[in-house]
Amino acid sequence: MADHDGAGAVRPLTLAWVGRHLDVGERVVKTEALQGGSTAEMRRVTVGRRDGGTRDLVLRTFVDDEHAEDWLNRERGALALLAETGVPTPGLVAVDHRAVHCEYPSLLMTHLAGRTVLEDEGVEARVPLLARQLVAIHAVRPAPAERPPRYVTLTTADTVVTPKGADTAAWAAAVDVIRGPAPAYEGRFLHRDFHPGNVLFDAPSPGPEALRITGVVDWAAASWGPADLDVAHCCTNVALLHGPAWGVRFAEEYEEAGGALATSAGERLYWQVRDALALSEEVQQVSLPWRGAGRTELTARVVEERLAAYVTALMDAPG
Missing domain, CATH: 3.90.1200 (Aminoglycoside 3'-phosphotransferase; Chain: A, domain 2)
Incomplete structure (x- = not known):
């Protein structure tokens, strides 16, 4: 798997947890660090599908933060609520807010197209x-x-x-x-x-x-x-x-x-x-x-x- 030892590497227990929430026949083929997360580690997780294609998920991990459980509960609740609305948000895949299965509290969600735009132009x-x-x-x-x-x-x-x-x-x-x-x-x-x-x-x-x-x-x-x-x-x-x-x-x-x-x-x-x-x-x-x-x-x-x-x-x- 690409970036096994780099900044985008997913810790072993967390990687196994991600794998348990994939569809039958799918596997993680690549992970990479994402910029922009000021309170958590953000990673794109590329999943290989049975048909040979790929899809992306996003893994959000809070390391050594006393507020992680509250924040992940809020995010889980918000994503579940907004799934029934027209507000464009990631889809919730799984959450381990108390780090029962992962090394640290984590949330797995779908990846959205697009990018942040911060420049003055436009x-x-x-x-x-x-x-x-x-x-x-x-x-x-x-x-x-x-x-x-x-x-x-x-x-x-x-x-x-x-x-x-x-x-x-x-x-x-x-x-x-x-x-x-x-x-x-x-x-x-x-x-x-x-x-x-x-x-x-x-x-x-x-x-x-x-x-x-x-x-x-x-x-x-x-x-x-x-x-x-x-x-x-x-x-x-x-x-x-x-x-x-x-x-x-x-x-x-x-x-x-x-x-x-x-x-x-x-x-x-x-x-x-x-x-x-x-x-x-x-x-x-x-x-x-x-x-x-x-x-x-x-x-x-x-x-x-x-x-x-x-x-x-x-x-x-x-x-």
Whole structure:
């Protein structure tokens, strides 16, 4: 089997577990590491079929992480729920959330066509598609028993890291915003980590009119909470990837696509600021995979400067 000893190699117990979930006559013929996973090891598993062809699966493995069981349970529940909807997600094949059979907690799923697209070129065509996809996710209405756990936010006013050179008055005002209680909200099914790095695109022919989303991946943080929180998270990521103005634009596109946000400007600002300030603690972690995907100009300092400008823009916005 190719890459038996390389970065894409699958550990022996896990490989045997994968094999038990293949169809009769199938076998693993190749494994390779995939880029983009910030919380888990991701591998493409190529399976040889009885007819001589192949098909691909994706193996997600959490190594030495205390949250692995919760994350895999959330992802399993989300994939099972979304299989009955029009949201394009991987199909669930198997999960070993407690590492009973594998060396580490693992999940096996189908492979989706397409790729993540992070470059600036074509962003004006992708942002509306991202917004419409998030509206579709929030339109999913699971029964109470199928809802994922309530959302969690860990950032507090005391953990925010104000970037060097930031508008200190604007940032102080932003921190004051999250000192208050969270606004009331109507619960929605959330991806909770929806951003361009977790969306796959495919353009079968030249031109933006052919662009389409082929998949939404990484459901390990699926939650129940306010739509504003999902929107705010994508706004922040788009602002850091493409510039602060695009963060503001994404929220506008979400509403134009039929999405409903909090009724008052103050409530919207709370969620927008809460998410942006949360990333102040994770600039290095956020920017590293973007550089690995080819956006080498997005150094930690550049991303930090964009975050500083985005928070200031939020605080300076009318209303």
